[in-house]
Amino acid sequence: MNTADNVVEMRSISKGFNGVSVLKDVGFDVRKGEVHALAGGNGAGKSTLMKILQGVYQTDAGEIRIGGKPAAINSIQDAKAAGIGMVFQEFSLVPSLTVAQNIFLGVEPLGRGGLIDDRAAVKRAREVFSEMEVHVDPRAEVSRLGTAYWQLTEIAKALAQNAQVLIMDEPTASLARHESEALFELIDRLKGRGISIIYISHRMDEVYRLADRITILRDGRHLLTKPLTDVTPEQIVEGIVGKKIEGELSYRARDRESYDRSPLLEVRGLNAGHRVRDVSFALRPGEILGLAGLMGSGRTELARALFGIDKLDSGEVLLRGKKVKLASPQQAIDAGIALIPEDRRAQGLVLEHSVQENLLLPLLGQIQRGPLLDGAKGKALSSLLIKRFAVKVAHPHRPVRLLSGGNQQKVVIAKWLGTDPDILILDEPTAGVDIGTKSEILDMIRELASAGKAVIVISSEYPELLAVSDRVLVLKDGSIIRDIPLREIADEEYLQLAVQGV
Amino acid sequence: MSKANTIMPGDTAASRNFGSMLKELDWRRYVIYIGFVVVFLFFAILLRDQGFLSPNNLLNIFRQTATITVIAVGMTYVIACAEIDLSVGSVAGLSSVCSAMALSHWGLVPGILAGLAVGLVVGSLNGALVSLLGIPSFLVTLGMLGIAVGVAQWITASAPQPILNDTFNLVFGSGNFGPVPGLVVWSAIFVAIGAVVLNRTKFGRQVLATGGNRNAAEFTGINTKRIKFQVLLISGTVASVAGMLYAGRLQSGRFQWGSGDELSAIAAVILGGPSLFGGFGSIIGTLFGALLIGLINNGLILAGLDSSQQQVVRGAIIILAVALARKK
Ligand SMILES: Nc1ncnc2c1ncn2[C@@H]1O[C@H](COP(=O)(O)OP(=O)(O)OP(=O)(O)O)[C@@H](O)[C@H]1O
Ligand SMILES: [Mg+2]
Numbered sequence: 001m002n003t004a005d006n007v008v009e010m011r012s013i014s015k016g017f018n019g020v021s022v023l024k025d026v027g028f029d030v031r032k033g034e035v036h037a038l039a040g041g042n043g044a045g046k047s048t049l050m051k052i053l054q055g056v057y058q059t060d061a062g063e064i065r066i067g068g069k070p071a072a073i074n075s076i077q078d079a080k081a082a083g084i085g086m087v088f089q090e091f092s093l094v095p096s097l098t099v100a101q102n103i104f105l106g107v108e109p110l111g112r113g114g115l116i117d118d119r120a121a122v123k124r125a126r127e128v129f130s131e132m133e134v135h136v137d138p139r140a141e142v143s144r145l146g147t148a149y150w151q152l153t154e155i156a157k158a159l160a161q162n163a164q165v166l167i168m169d170e171p172t173a174s175l176a177r178h179e180s181e182a183l184f185e186l187i188d189r190l191k192g193r194g195i196s197i198i199y200i201s202h203r204m205d206e207v208y209r210l211a212d213r214i215t216i217l218r219d220g221r222h223l224l225t226k227p228l229t230d231v232t233p234e235q236i237v238e239g240i241v242g243k244k245i246e247g248e249l250s251y252r253a254r255d256r257e258s259y260d261r262s263p264l265l266e267v268r269g270l271n272a273g274h275r276v277r278d279v280s281f282a283l284r285p286g287e288i289l290g291l292a293g294l295m296g297s298g299r300t301e302l303a304r305a306l307f308g309i310d311k312l313d314s315g316e317v318l319l320r321g322k323k324v325k326l327a328s329p330q331q332a333i334d335a336g337i338a339l340i341p342e343d344r345r346a347q348g349l350v351l352e353h354s355v356q357e358n359l360l361l362p363l364l365g366q367i368q369r370g371p372l373l374d375g376a377k378g379k380a381l382s383s384l385l386i387k388r389f390a391v392k393v394a395h396p397h398r399p400v401r402l403l404s405g406g407n408q409q410k411v412v413i414a415k416w417l418g419t420d421p422d423i424l425i426l427d428e429p430t431a432g433v434d435i436g437t438k439s440e441i442l443d444m445i446r447e448l449a450s451a452g453k454a455v456i457v458i459s460s461e462y463p464e465l466l467a468v469s470d471r472v473l474v475l476k477d478g479s480i481i482r483d484i485p486l487r488e489i490a491d492e493e494y495l496q497l498a499v500q501g502v
Numbered sequence: 503m504s505k506a507n508t509i510m511p512g513d514t515a516a517s518r519n520f521g522s523m524l525k526e527l528d529w530r531r532y533v534i535y536i537g538f539v540v541v542f543l544f545f546a547i548l549l550r551d552q553g554f555l556s557p558n559n560l561l562n563i564f565r566q567t568a569t570i571t572v573i574a575v576g577m578t579y580v581i582a583c584a585e586i587d588l589s590v591g592s593v594a595g596l597s598s599v600c601s602a603m604a605l606s607h608w609g610l611v612p613g614i615l616a617g618l619a620v621g622l623v624v625g626s627l628n629g630a631l632v633s634l635l636g637i638p639s640f641l642v643t644l645g646m647l648g649i650a651v652g653v654a655q656w657i658t659a660s661a662p663q664p665i666l667n668d669t670f671n672l673v674f675g676s677g678n679f680g681p682v683p684g685l686v687v688w689s690a691i692f693v694a695i696g697a698v699v700l701n702r703t704k705f706g707r708q709v710l711a712t713g714g715n716r717n718a719a720e721f722t723g724i725n726t727k728r729i730k731f732q733v734l735l736i737s738g739t740v741a742s743v744a745g746m747l748y749a750g751r752l753q754s755g756r757f758q759w760g761s762g763d764e765l766s767a768i769a770a771v772i773l774g775g776p777s778l779f780g781g782f783g784s785i786i787g788t789l790f791g792a793l794l795i796g797l798i799n800n801g802l803i804l805a806g807l808d809s810s811q812q813q814v815v816r817g818a819i820i821i822l823a824v825a826l827a828r829k830k
Contacts, residue, residue, distance in 0.1 A: 309721070329723040339721065347721045350714035352781050361711055362722050364704040372702045415722075 005031045007196050008053065008084070008165055012062035015048055017402070020394050022048050025062070026222045028215055030165060033194045035187060037207045037228075040217035041240050041434040042406025043392050046200050049217070050167050053198075054086050055079040085158025087168045093150055093157075095143035100125040102142055103157045128156045131193075132186060148179040155186070159195075166190065169200045170405070173432055176295035177460060184209055202406075202434050203461075204233055216240055241436035249442075249467045251486060254286070254450050261285065262321060264454045265423055270315035272305035277478040279315070283423070283454045288445060290469030291458045292499050298478035299458045300342055303425045306456075307339040308332040319423075333362065338421035340412055342428045342458070344405075348412035351401040355393050356382040358400050358411055363418045381418070389414040390440070405432040413441065417448075424448060425456045430464060442468055462492045474498050533826045534774050534790050541794060541819070545801035552804040559800065561683055565751075567796030568675075568685035569594070569744045571789055573763055574770040575696040576740030578788045579733040581771050582700070584713040584780025585632065585639040587734060589624060590741035590767060592650035594760030596620050597745030599654045602663035602755025610667055617746045618739065624650060625738020629731035639734065647764070654757035663755040674750025688747060689789075692740065697785035709733060713780030766795055769820050794823070 008030040015023040023045045030036045038046050051057045053064065055073045064071050066082045073079050079086075093102045100121040101108075109124065111117030125138035129152075136145075136152050145153075151171060158166055168187075172180040187197055187210055199210055207214060208228060216223040216239040223239050224231075238244055263282035270279040275298035283289055291299045304310045306317065308326040316323055319335055326332050332339070341347035349358050359382045360367065367377045382396055391410045393403060400411055409432060416424070426445065430438045445468050449455050459465045465472060466489060474482040474495075482498050489495055545554050553559055573590050580587045597620040605613030624646060631642045665671060677684045700706040711719040712726045720726050741760070748759035772778055773794060774787025798819055802812040 307721075328725065329721060330725060333723040341721050346715075347717050350711050350718050350781065353710070353714050357707070357710075361707065361719075361724075364707055368704060372698070373704065373707070375702075 006065070007032050007067060009065040009068075010049070010053065010062065011065070013049065013052060013059050013064075014061040015045075015052060015057060015059055021220060023052075023059075023220045026217065026220070028222070028225075030196045030198060031213075032164075032196055033191055034212040035191055035197045035199055035210045037211035037214040038198055038200045038217070039202075039207065039214055039236065039240055040223075041219075041242075041436055042432075043404035044217040044240075044434075045220040046217055047169055047404070050086075050169060050198065050200070053079065053084055054167065055084075080161055080163075083162060083164035085155075085161065085163025085166045087151060087154045087158065087166060087171055093142050093153060096141065098139050098141055099136055099145070099149075099153050099156075100138035102153055103128070103138070103160050105157075107161065124160065125156065128160050132156065132159070133189060134182070134186065147174045148176070148182070151175070151183070152186075155190075159190075163195070165196045165198065167198045167200075170202070170432055171199075172201065172203070172206060179295075180206075202432065202438070204236065204435070207236070208233070218242060237435050240434060245436065245439055249439075249463045251467055251469075252446060254446060263318075264320060266318040266321070267306070268316050268318070270302075270305065270317070271313040272310050272315075273301055273313070275301040275478040276305050276310075279475075279478075279480055281473060281480065281483065283456065285422075285452045285454055286449050288449045288455045288457060288468050288470050290465040290472040291456060291475060292462070292465055292472050292495060293475035294499060295460070297475040297499075299475055300427055301478070302475070303339055303427050303456070303458060306332070306425060307337060309339075333419065333421075336422035338416040338419055338424050340416055340424070340426045340429055342431070344408050344412045344431075348415075349400050349408060352399050354397045355386070355391070355400045355403065355411055356396040359385050359396075359415045359418065362415055366418075385414040385418050389417075389444075406434050406437045409433050409441075410437065413444070417444075421453070423454045423456070425458075427458045428460065429457065430459070430461070438464070462495050466492065466495065472498075476501050533823065534787050534794065537773075537823045537826070538790050538794050538797070541797055541801070545797065545804075549801060549804050554801065554804055559804075561686070563793070563796045563800045564686045564689070565683050566800070567792050568689045569747050569751075569760070570763060570766045570770060570795065571689040571792040572692045572744045572747065573741050573760075574767040574788045574792050575692045575785055576737035577764075577767040577771050578696065578775065578783045578785055579700065579709055580639070580737045581768070581775070581778065582713045582780060582783030583709050583730060583733045584716070585730060585733065586643065586768070587628065587639065587737040587741075588643040588764045589628060589646035589650055590737060590744075591760040591763035591765075592647045592654070593621055593624050593738055593741040594745035594748060594763060595757045596624070596650040596654040597742035598749035598755035598759045599658050599663055599757055600755070601746050601749050602665050603657070605665055605667050605670060606663070610669055613667065613670060614746065617742050617749070619742075620650075620745070621739035621742025622735070623738075624742075625735035626731075628738060629734035632734060633727040633730040639730075643734075651757060651761070658755075658757060660757065665749055665753050665755065671750045671753050675747045676750055676753065685747060685751065688743075692743075693785055693789050696788075700783055700785055705729075705732075710781055710783065713782075715781070766792075770795055773820065773823055795820070 006029045010028040013023055013026045026049060028049060040046050048057065052059050055076045055078050058074060064073055071082050073082060103125050104121045108116045109120040111120065122138045129136050134152055136149055142150065142153065171183060175183060191197060201207055211228055213225060213227050214231065214236065215225040264285045265283040268280050270276055279302060293299050301310060305312055306326065308328045308331050317326055324335050345351060360378050363381060364373065367374050367381060386393060386396060389410050391414060392407050400408060413429065430441055433441060445455055445457065457465065457468055470486055472484050472489065472495065473480050481501060484498065577587060577590065597617040600620050601613050601617030604616035628642050628646055631637050632639045675685050679687050708724045708729050711724060712729045716726050745760060749755045770791035771788050773791030775782050775784045798816050799812065802815055807815065
């Protein structure tokens with residue numbers, strides 16, 4: 001294999017934070033015009049490796065070569081100049097500016113007299129979008145656009161600066177299904193134009209759909225790099241997790257007879273905001289209810305209404321047959337409801353606070369002694385939760401921001417399960433979570449139901465829904481259009497059609 | 503599934519590796535203490551002949567810093583909650599005036615109650631406007647700063663209101679508890695309560711969580727509107743106590759008392775804590791921030807600088823300290 005084909009070559013990269021080694025002697029290369037999947041468990045070091053390539057972090061040892069020549073990448077500017085572009089997981093756009101202004105932020109085309117020529121910017125932005133074969137209005141203010149457009153703007157921004165390599169870190173995490181499909185087509189076109197793409201994802205179907213080669217990292221070490229034609233999905237899963245996982249996505253029957261008594265939760269004629277319309281359903285103890293629907297179908301809004309975040313316009317909610325008022329999250333929590341929100345960074349965690357503080361936040365009542373909090377008790381409780389949910393954390397007193405995405409998600413789940421709720425609502429509980437952790441989370445959900453709790457799972461991934469739900473409600477435009485017991489769902493396709501309302 | 507609230511004793515994973523903890527120790531967090539010691543030693547050597555180290559002078563520093571310290575304790579809560587309170591200085595002034603007027607008309611207890619009432623009313627107004635109407639606290643309290651000063655000036659026709667009640671003067675500022683000046687006792691009480699409440703109570707945690715990520719706090723069942731209301735109420739009330747400390751120490755109520763203190767208090771909080779953007783707060787840090795400012799003021803006076811030079815040097819030292827303490 002000729003190394004000259006490599007647009008990017010990273011050799012013997014090592015990186016540690018505060019003496020904790022995160023990457024150990026990792027090699028990674030990308031060829032021109034290939035989609036190279038980067039896989040590995042949560043905390044394996046994927047994002048860190050890419051941040052080194054982008055100039056966010058500097059490597060402790062090893063070398064980076066770009067286009068065959070050694071390159072010193074000490075800042076994001078260096079990386080940009082070397083043709084490395086990034087589609088940030090946390091978008092790096094200025095919401096109050098227009099699409100075109102964002103694309104040329106810092107490199108604005110200048111007109112006569114050295115003033116910014118906005119018209120030229122719009123024109124060039126149009127050219128970039130038409131090369132990408134997508135329709136985005138360059139004059140639209142970014143804050144008015146949906147996440148899919150933000151991502152397109154990010155990609156255009158990188159392309160406008162002549163990026164030869166695009167790094168995409170879990171790009172479909174915030175996209176609806178048809179938006180993901182549009183992104184995949186765009187990736188195919190970019191590849192056709194000789195642009196290389198490094199694609200980080202926990203979803204196997206995406207990796208197989210897109211990638212030419214795959215590199216797997218495990219615990220900061222390079223495990224393998226192979227063409228996708230040479231590896232089986234089982235081998236990849238085993239490589240990522242470090243052990244065989246079987247049937248994590250197949251439904252397992254539970255003994256539910258002992259629980260099928262009167263409903264734990266009953267919702268009657270619920271209306272809230274624009275997106276919850278006349279919703280009625282009942283949930284029994286020990287039952288797992290899946291909520292399926294397109295993005296914007298009102299699944300999240302229903303969860304928010306049940307958790308007391310959004311005001312109910314009409315309808316009633318009964319817990320164990322008794323009417324309850326759910327006017328605030330506190331009331332919902334007191335009633336025994338917990339919500340694991342869809343956006344862990346914005347809604348689930350105080351990122352700058354420590355893991356321990358985040359875990360204890362809903363549990364402060366439990367660790368009080370008189371008016372004061374009991375420090376020792378808090379510490380014991382948080383390390384118990386960390387152990388029970390196998391959160392990989394070097395130090396519980398360091399900010400939760402420093403954990404990898406999957407471990408952050410575990411912290412959110414752990415924090416809520418600490419309150420021992422009767423009804424658990426999980427909104428996209430496995431977003432950004434690796435395959436091993438995903439099967440752990442699904443097991444956890446099954447276990448909770450077996451313990452007599454009632455669970456509502458919202459997910460855009462059909463295999464996952466079918467793996468845990470006993471019953472699936474399909475929402476469309478805020479209303480329940482189908483209520484299907486699992487045994488009637490033949491396969492994924494059946495569910496997909498039901499969601500589309502066919 | 504085992505219950506989460508069964509506590510397992512003796513988990514030592516966190517305390518295992520002391521050596522690596524020491525290495526991870528973030529010295530930036532302690533810059534205020536280091537700065538305090540450095541400035542103290544600097545003045546101690548430079549000004550040894552001007553009596554900087556005399557017990558009397560040291561007590562003086564404490565005495566002069568007391569009101570700022572008290573105000574800054576309240577401000578720490580506000581800033582930890584990602585808000586700001588610019589009205590504290592003028593609340594102190596208005597409280598000193600109301601307290602003095604009520605004292606001369608109705609006596610001791612009504613005087614104290616009148617002073618406190620100023621803080622409670624202004625604090626509640628600030629809190630209600632910020633949390634219920636969602637107006638940024640910067641604007642609300644900026645407006646309130648003007649209103650409070652204006653009212654204080656108006657009702658007194660700009661005249662000082664002398665306080666002849668000895669008990670009041672003794673308790674609020676002029677007296678001593680044994681060898682310890684009363685003002686020092688007052689700041690010690692506020693710092694102690696403030697630190698315990700912020701670090702060791704549910705309320706304190708909820709303030710920090712609200713300031714750190716309001717959305718996540720809301721999703722965790724914290725009534726963030728109420729928390730925002732409460733911190734502004736606390737800040738106003740604490741400022742009104744500081745106003746009475748001015749009144750007692752200077753034995754009069756005057757609309758100018760406390761003017762500009764909001765900036766010193768904010769500086770003290772920022773010197774002692776890591777962020778203006780909320781989520782963090784350290785009352786002990788705030789205390790040292792206030793003391794550092796007092797130390798600098800005192801040292802510069804002893805060094806014979808006039809007040810314009812003092813302002814320049816003080817500003818430069820504060821910027822330097824914050825620059826050293828900033829996060830990378
Ligand atoms: N700035 C930092 N300081 C300390 N530790 C860090 C820092 N950044 C990352 N880490 C640690 O490095 C490890 C690798 O993290 P990284 O984010 O690269 O994982 P990842 O493979 O991207 O995981 P995920 O799939 O969950 O996103 C984690 O254990 C994380 O806690
Ligand atoms: Mg990552």
